[in-house]
Amino acid sequence: MTEQTLPPDLSTLAARRGSTQIELSDDGSSYRCVRVFGASPDRVFRAFTDPADLRVWFPSGAPPDSEMTVCESDPVDGGRYHYAMVIPEHGPMAWHGRYTRVDRPDRLDADEWFVMGDADPTGPPTAQTLTFEPTGDGFTRMTMQVNMPEPEDPETFMEQSAAGLTTSLTTMDELVST
Amino acid sequence: MSNTDLVLEAVAEPNRRRLLQLLHQRKESTVSELVDASGLRQPQVSKHLKALAGAALVSARADGRHRRYRLDGRGLQAAHDWFGSFEDVWHARFDALDELVSTDPDPDRPEEHLP
Numbered sequence: 001m002t003e004q005t006l007p008p009d010l011s012t013l014a015a016r017r018g019s020t021q022i023e024l025s026d027d028g029s030s031y032r033c034v035r036v037f038g039a040s041p042d043r044v045f046r047a048f049t050d051p052a053d054l055r056v057w058f059p060s061g062a063p064p065d066s067e068m069t070v071c072e073s074d075p076v077d078g079g080r081y082h083y084a085m086v087i088p089e090h091g092p093m094a095w096h097g098r099y100t101r102v103d104r105p106d107r108l109d110a111d112e113w114f115v116m117g118d119a120d121p122t123g124p125p126t127a128q129t130l131t132f133e134p135t136g137d138g139f140t141r142m143t144m145q146v147n148m149p150e151p152e153d154p155e156t157f158m159e160q161s162a163a164g165l166t167t168s169l170t171t172m173d174e175l176v177s178t
Numbered sequence: 179m180s181n182t183d184l185v186l187e188a189v190a191e192p193n194r195r196r197l198l199q200l201l202h203q204r205k206e207s208t209v210s211e212l213v214d215a216s217g218l219r220q221p222q223v224s225k226h227l228k229a230l231a232g233a234a235l236v237s238a239r240a241d242g243r244h245r246r247y248r249l250d251g252r253g254l255q256a257a258h259d260w261f262g263s264f265e266d267v268w269h270a271r272f273d274a275l276d277e278l279v280s281t282d283p284d285p286d287r288p289e290e291h292l293p
Contacts, residue, residue: 020272035272038280061270
């Protein structure tokens with residue numbers, strides 16, 4: 001793990017707003033988000049795993065009147081998490097996860113199944129790895145790597161909406177930019 | 179049904195996405211060319227093209243006895259905007275998370291545990 005000095009422009013919350021970098025892999029099978037947060041790795045790790053914290057930030061970006069109906073998380077090796085939301089005009093959706101590696105506060109791996117509606121999770125999961133690196137300034141650089149199971153799996157295309165991001169954005173970007 | 183719904187329903191079908199990819203590569207194609215390239219039967223290709231045209235994902239022009247199909251930017255833009263909204267969600271989530279941890283760096287409440 002390399003200690004890096006923060007650029008001065010990321011030292012305030014206002015400056016960090018919108019600074020999340022999202023990169024899609026060339027083949028559309030994975031994406032990576034990188035973001036600096038203004039707290040220690042331990043604090044950030046906790047925000048990703050503590051239900052009370054998750055309820056604060058996870059619903060952000062959802063349409064108005066969306067409701068987080070389930071928020072459970074048991075951050076131990078093999079532990080489960082389950083988030084559910086009801087989104088106006090889309091109905092219920094749920095994220096079912098299993099923590100596959102928990103190294104507090106450095107790293108958190110999980111398999112995740114996203115489902116629309118009330119269905120049980122099926123099929124191969126996405127594999128997610130979160131790493132939390134101290135920046136040397138008391139902040140944390142978080143990297144979220146998400147690997148999709150079958151980028152061309154058509155049947156679950158609509159249902160894996162987050163997954164659809166990777167395969168489809170890549171395709172659509174290519175299509176609209178030419 | 180909104181335009182976005184039409185577009186998403188149209189691209190949810192794998193053979194239609196295949197046809198979009200083929201049209202992207204070939205710029206313009208007749209139905210019979212798409213039949214040859216896709217391995218689908220002609221009635222299927224025609225049916226899918228109709229759905230794609232209804233969502234403004236493809237457009238057609240008459241060329242003598244043939245109709246030539248090509249991608250239509252209007253539907254593609256709608257799909258692009260919709261998928262792009264997931265990026266907006268991550269930005270919004272992480273901004274909220276940052277606000278939480280940077281303004282509440284060391285809460286003294288005990289961490290919540292499941293029963």
